[in-house]
Every structure is written in structure tokens, then in C-alpha cells.
Amino acid sequence: MLSIYERIEYLIKQKGITKKSFCEQLSISTGNLGDWKRGKSTPGTHKLIEISAFFHVSLDWLILGKPSPEMVREGAEDYFFDSKGQSNCHSDELLPEEQVFIKEYIAFAEYRKRKAEEDNS
Missing domain, CATH: 1.10.287 (Helix Hairpins)
Known part of the structure; x- marks a missing residue:
């Protein structure tokens, strides 16, 4: 099962942007992104909401990897x-x-x- 970070990394690649660009657009420090990668921390609720809206994916998918049939x-x-x-x-x-x-x-x-x-x- 993929982690939240791995799903975020997948979305970054699918969108064709760099991790640096992603961090800049969502006001995320590269240090925080590194902590997510190492499993030291995970994004907070507000940041998860911003990330899901940025990539147009459901929170269920972003957090749990659960497929969503359609965007609500x-x-x-x-x-x-x-x-x-x-x-x-x-x-x-x-x-x-x-x-x-x-x-x-x-x-x-x-x-x-x-x-x-x-x-x-």
C-alpha cells in the first residue's frame, strides 16, 4: 500500500512539475516534504485539503488510496x-x-x- 507521500509524489510526476514547484505553489517547505518522505510527519488536515484540491483528487484517495468514482x-x-x-x-x-x-x-x-x-x- 502506498503512503500519503508516495501518492503525492505520484501526483507531482503526473502533473509534470518539480517537487520544488509543488512546494512553492502550496507554500510547503522542502523540509516538511522531506519529513513526509521519511515518515517523520504527515501533512496536516488543511494541507491535505489544499493538496487534494490542487490535484483534483478526493481526500479518500489521497489519505487512504481509496478510489473515488467521481469528483463530488x-x-x-x-x-x-x-x-x-x-x-x-x-x-x-x-x-x-x-x-x-x-x-x-x-x-x-x-x-x-x-x-x-x-x-x-
Whole structure:
């Protein structure tokens, strides 16, 4: 089974860019990339999200090597938001790790929206 680093390295080669270019485009230090390669550390959640969006692959594939039949496109209307764009879920009903996950997911959705707008302009 391939490691996360090996999947990232595969994607870099498939895209035809250098590791240095990859690091520069995603603000990753070459030292961190080296740590990932040696298994000393792995990318954090936010970085994994950025990498998956950069290469247009699913997080399931990037993290687990699980194939994804198609890229999922999300929109706020698919989730539990009211007309003001606010969650109708009370955050005090969520566990702390669930609150962190929701915040990270919202940041991911905003990133993908910005990226799509940049790609379309």
C-alpha cells in the first residue's frame, strides 16, 4: 500500500512539475516534504485539503488510496444552512472535535469556491 507521500509524489510526476514547484505553489517547505518522505510527519488536515484540491483528487484517495468514482461538487444548498447562510445546528450540541471538523470543512469549501472562481476567470 502506498503512503500519503508516495501518492503525492505520484501526483507531482503526473502533473509534470518539480517537487520544488509543488512546494512553492502550496507554500510547503522542502523540509516538511522531506519529513513526509521519511515518515517523520504527515501533512496536516488543511494541507491535505489544499493538496487534494490542487490535484483534483478526493481526500479518500489521497489519505487512504481509496478510489473515488467521481469528483463530488458541493454547494451550500446541499447542507443545513438557513437563508442567511448560517447553520441551523447549535454548536453547543457538537463535540469539540466535531466543531473543529465543521470549521475546517467550511474553510475547505471556501477555498474550493475561490479556486473555481480563479480558474473560471
